[in-house]
Amino acid sequence: MANPTxxxxxxxxxxxADKVAVALTALLCLVFVFLALxxxxxETTPEQLTEVANQAQQNINRPQDEKAILERVEQDGxxxxxxxxxxxxxxxxxxxxxxxxxxxSFVKAEPGAGLIRDxxxxxxxxxxxxxxxxxxxxxxxxxxxxQGNLLPPDPxxxxxxxxxxxxxxxxxxxxxxxxxSGMGSGMMGMGGTTKTxxxxxxxxxxxxxxxxSKTKAAIxxxxxxxxxxxxxxxxxxxxxxxxxxxxxxxxxxxxxxNNQQFRERYAKALKISEDSPExxxxxxxxxxxxxxxxxxxxxxxxxxxxxxxxxxxxxxDVAFEEDPSYELTPDPVRxxxxxxxxxxxxSGYYAGVHHAQLIPPDKIRELLAxxxxxxxxxxxxSGMMGSGMMGSGMMGxxxxGSGMMGSSGMMGSGMMGxxxxGSGMMGSGMMGMGGMMGRPAGSGPEHMSDxxxxxxxxxxxxxxPDTTYRYRVRVVVGNPNYNREDVSHGxxxxxxxxxxxxxxxxxxxxxxxxxxxxxxxPAQGGAYRPETVNFDVVAWNPQSGSLAVSNFPxxxxxxxxxxAQRLVAVEGEDEPKSEVINFQSRExxxxxxxxxxxxxxLSVGGRPLSGSFxxxxxxxxxxxxxxxxxxxxxxxxxxxxxxxxxxSYTLSIxxxxxxxxxxxxxxxxxxxxxxGGS
Numbered sequence: 001m002a003n004p005t006x007x008x009x010x011x012x013x014x015x016x017a018d019k020v021a022v023a024l025t026a027l028l029c030l031v032f033v034f035l036a037l038x039x040x041x042x043e044t045t046p047e048q049l050t051e052v053a054n055q056a057q058q059n060i061n062r063p064q065d066e067k068a069i070l071e072r073v074e075q076d077g078x079x080x081x082x083x084x085x086x087x088x089x090x091x092x093x094x095x096x097x098x099x100x101x102x103x104x105s106f107v108k109a110e111p112g113a114g115l116i117r118d119x120x121x122x123x124x125x126x127x128x129x130x131x132x133x134x135x136x137x138x139x140x141x142x143x144x145x146x147q148g149n150l151l152p153p154d155p156x157x158x159x160x161x162x163x164x165x166x167x168x169x170x171x172x173x174x175x176x177x178x179x180x181s182g183m184g185s186g187m188m189g190m191g192g193t194t195k196t197x198x199x200x201x202x203x204x205x206x207x208x209x210x211x212x213s214k215t216k217a218a219i220x221x222x223x224x225x226x227x228x229x230x231x232x233x234x235x236x237x238x239x240x241x242x243x244x245x246x247x248x249x250x251x252x253x254x255x256x257x258n259n260q261q262f263r264e265r266y267a268k269a270l271k272i273s274e275d276s277p278e279x280x281x282x283x284x285x286x287x288x289x290x291x292x293x294x295x296x297x298x299x300x301x302x303x304x305x306x307x308x309x310x311x312x313x314x315x316x317d318v319a320f321e322e323d324p325s326y327e328l329t330p331d332p333v334r335x336x337x338x339x340x341x342x343x344x345x346x347s348g349y350y351a352g353v354h355h356a357q358l359i360p361p362d363k364i365r366e367l368l369a370x371x372x373x374x375x376x377x378x379x380x381x382s383g384m385m386g387s388g389m390m391g392s393g394m395m396g397x398x399x400x401g402s403g404m405m406g407s408s409g410m411m412g413s414g415m416m417g418x419x420x421x422g423s424g425m426m427g428s429g430m431m432g433m434g435g436m437m438g439r440p441a442g443s444g445p446e447h448m449s450d451x452x453x454x455x456x457x458x459x460x461x462x463x464x465p466d467t468t469y470r471y472r473v474r475v476v477v478g479n480p481n482y483n484r485e486d487v488s489h490g491x492x493x494x495x496x497x498x499x500x501x502x503x504x505x506x507x508x509x510x511x512x513x514x515x516x517x518x519x520x521x522p523a524q525g526g527a528y529r530p531e532t533v534n535f536d537v538v539a540w541n542p543q544s545g546s547l548a549v550s551n552f553p554x555x556x557x558x559x560x561x562x563x564a565q566r567l568v569a570v571e572g573e574d575e576p577k578s579e580v581i582n583f584q585s586r587e588x589x590x591x592x593x594x595x596x597x598x599x600x601x602l603s604v605g606g607r608p609l610s611g612s613f614x615x616x617x618x619x620x621x622x623x624x625x626x627x628x629x630x631x632x633x634x635x636x637x638x639x640x641x642x643x644x645x646x647x648s649y650t651l652s653i654x655x656x657x658x659x660x661x662x663x664x665x666x667x668x669x670x671x672x673x674x675x676g677g678s
Contacts, residue, residue: 116271116486116487116488117269117270117271117480117481117484117486117487117488117491118269118270118271118487118488118491119269119481119487119488119490119491119492120265120266120269120270120477120479120480120481120498121492121498123262123265123266123268123269124262124475124477124498124499124500124501125257125258125261125262125265125475125500125501126474126475126500126501126502126503126504127255127256127257127286127456127473127474127475127503128255128256128257128258128503128504129255129256129355129357130253130254130255130256130456130471130472130473130503130504130506131253131254131255131352131355131506131507132251132252132253132352132469132470132471132506132507132509133251133252133254133351133352133353133509134249134250134251134252134351134463134509134510134511134512134641135249135250135251135252135348135349135350135351135352136247136248136249136250136348136512136540136545136547137247137248137345137346137347137348137349137350137545138245138246138247138248138345138346138347138348138544138545138546139245139246139247139248139318139343139344139345139346139545140243140244140245140318140319140320140343140344140346141243141244141245141246141317141318141319142241142242142243142317142318142319143241143242143243143244144317150241150242151241151242152240152241152242153240153241153242153243154242241319243319245346245347245544245545246543246545247540247541247542247543247544247545247546248314248343248461248545249461249463249464249465249511250459250460250461250463251290251459251460251463251469251471251509251511252350252351252352252353252457252458252459253288253456253457253458253459253460253471253473253506254352254353254354254355254455254456254457255355255455255456255457255473255503256355256357256358256453256454256455256456257338257453257454257455257456257475258452258453259281259449259451259452259453259454260451260452260453262281263279263280263281266278266279266280266281266480267279270480270481276444277444277445277448278444278480280444280445280448280449281445281475281477282445282446282477282478282480283335283337283338283445283447283475283476283477284337284476284477284478284497285308285337285338285475285476286338286456286458286473286474286475286476287305287306287308287473287474287476287499288305288306288458288460288471288472288473289303289304289305289306289471289472289473289502290303290304290306290460290469290470290471290472291303291304291469291470291505292464292467292468292469293467293468293469293470293508295468295627296627300470303472306458306460306462307462310462311459311460311461311462314461314462315343315461318343318344319344320343320344321341321342321343321344322341322342322343322344322345322350326342326350327354328354328359328363329354329355329358329359329455330358330360330451332449332450332451332454333358333449333451333453333454333455334454334455334457335447335448335449335454336447337447338454338455338456338457338475339455339456339457340457340458340459342459345545346545347544347545347546347569347652348545348546348547348648349648349651351644353457354455355455357453358453358454358455445478456473456475458473463511464511465511465512465513465514466510466511466512466513466514466516467510467511468508468509468510468511469508469509469510469511470505470506470507470508470509471505471506471509472502472503472504472505472506473502473503474499474500474501474502474503475499475500476497476498476499476500477497477498477500478496478497478498479492479493479495479496479497479498481493482494482495482496510641512538512540512641512645514539514540514542515537515538515539515540515561515582515583515584515585515586516537516538516540516585516642516645517535517536517537517538517560517561517585517587517621517631518535518536518537518538518631518636518637518639518642519533519534519535519617519618519619519631519632519633519636519637520533520534520535520536520551520617520633520636520637521533521534521594521614521616521617521633521637522534522592522594522595522614522615522617523553528553528555529555530595531555531556531591531592531595532553532554532555532592533553533554533555533589533592533594533617533619533633534551534552534553535551535552535553535554535560535561535631536549536550536551536636536642536646537549537550537551537552537560537561537583537585538642538645538649539561539581539582539583546568546569546652547645547648547649547652548566548567548568548581548583548649549645549646549649550564550566550581550583552564552583554589555589555592556589556590556591556592557588557589558588558589559584559585559586559587559588559589560585560587560588560589560621561583561584561585562583562584563580563581563582563583563584564580564581564583565578565579565580565581566578566579566581567653568581568652568653569652569653576652576653586623586624587621587622587623587624587629588621588622589619589620589621590620590621590622590628591619591620592617592618592619592620593615593617593618593619594614594615594616594617594618594633595614595615616632616633616634617631617632617633618630618631618632618633619631619632
């Protein structure tokens with residue numbers, strides 16, 4: 001049974017507790033109001049505060065007598081005994097400031113969760129409008145011995161360099177290559193992405209010696225060389241290693257990146273302005289993957305990465321790069337990390353190394369206008385400029401889809417035969433288009449561009465002859481959140497780089513065999529059997545990178561091609577020479593179809609028609625590996641790759657064209673429909 005007293009207290013509490021609490025609160029409020037009203041009012045005015053502040057400022061700024069300060073210090077007992085000796089002893093103690101440096105820089109966290117940085121990994125873009133084009137040519141390399149040491153130059157080579165007759169000098173003359181004046185401006189490291197400057201230390205040393213010699217001559221009052229002669233001498237002295245030309249095959253892959261969209265995505269993810277340098281992607285490199293086609297099974301291989309270390313190894317000893325004037329696109333759209341450099345070609349021509357969408361319209365009109373001016377005099381190019389070919393060297397114009405495809409059907413599959421002269425391929429009004437944004441202090445990547453669309457370019461030197469490939473590429477960028485703390489939960493701040501998505505696969509591109517054959521037309525004349533077919537045979541020399549084209553008839557039971565005497569371009573010489581070229585394809589004609597067929601049962605106005613029409617040749621050949629292959633005149637005779645190689649050969653043995661700028665006469669082939677190289 002409950003205690004009666006407790007029950008009474010409970011009832012009283014429930015009935016009167018709230019009333020007591022309200023009464024106490026009201027009483028405290030009245031007490032506080034009374035105390036507040038009884039306090040004196042603060043009489044300090046704003047004017048008084050201003051006056052006191054001014055007095056304090058005057059006291060601070062008033063000059064103080066040094067003696068008075070010292071006396072006051074002594075009066076306050078602040079004298080440090082033996083101050084001088086202590087300072088002297090501490091001067092002997094060396095302090096390494098790195099011991100006190102922070103492990104990571106200060107990070108200022110933005111207020112509010114909305115300003116914490118997000119990851120950019122999901123914002124990366126894939127290249128688009130990607131085109132692959134095969135090519136071949138001769139590239140000068142620095143020669144090494146078995147121990148890897150650079151070989152000294154041959155006396156004949158030095159003489160050719162000094163006289164301007166060496167292969168990579170002949171015909172370059174200042175006008176054709178924008179005043180390159182020899183090798184100096186094209187040496188090692190101009191525009192390269194992964195190329196190691198194996199000769200850089202040696203070249204820097206040589207340049208210092210040349211500069212020192214010039215300085216001493218000037219001080220002694222000696223006669224200074226004119227600019228042209230001085231540059232030529234310096235260039236000749238720079239080349240103090242032996243050069244050897246080797247044939248190389250490659251596939252050039254060019255594409256586009258939407259740089260503006262990249263920046264917009266970065267700015268949104270990083271919570272910064274699009275105008276901030278940090279909104280620029282830090283492009284590191286491009287990665288390439290390829291598939292090879294198996295003609296027996298009809299299947300594509302698995303995707304395999306093109307080894308970047310292998311590419312770097314293959315290009316490490318490249319002696320010279322193409323002059324910047326060879327580039328048709330403006331500088332701001334070509335960022336070195338994602339645009340592979342172009343080695344100088346002593347033989348052969350580049351195809352598909354520029355993207356037509358990025359070539360200024362004025363430059364295209366300029367090239368086409370020069371084609372029109374030179375066409376009447378380009379005797380070596382006669383018969384090469386049909387309606388399906390737009391000019392000499394404008395191979396396979398890629399306009400990102402249908403782009404610029406006129407009624408001619410194939411804008412850019414022929415050769416242009418143009419003579420640039422003057423400042424070379426790049427006009428002065430085009431070089432700075434768009435402006436290359438410099439690197440702001442403390443922020444932003446090293447290579448930036450304000451252009452909306454920029455180019456990517458890769459060169460795969462590891463391809464095999466007579467093989468069909470297709471490629472895909474992606475862009476690798478630096479992580480802007482690396483080692484940062486102001487990032488959202490789950491954002492990767494430890495990875496240094498991110499790889500973007502792969503682009504769509506390119507169209508198939510075939511690397512020509514060293515000896516390639518194309519069915520042309522049924523042979524005519526009494527000297528040939530009815531089933532005889534004419535073949536164009538292209539022979540490429542892997543040692544020098546040069547090629548030759550010739551025509552051979554063959555009937556069933558006969559091999560196509562044989563050794564023949566033909567004119568070929570010789571490294572270091574203006575005049576072509578006649579040499580025996582091995583055109584043996586080792587392919588046997590099994591059967592043929594196609595011939596001149598008489599017109600029968602056709603009449604006009606009751607009168608029968610006479611004459612004949614040509615049935616396109618179809619040829620079955622037995623290849624060395626035992627497989628059968630079909631060649632169709634309708635396909636082979638119009639093959640863009642064959643047209644390009646014919647024109648390349650014609651240019652290489654043309655005396656007049658050999659004396660001009662190699663690259664400018666041939667033109668710099670645009671990336672696109674053209675699938676072959678020289």
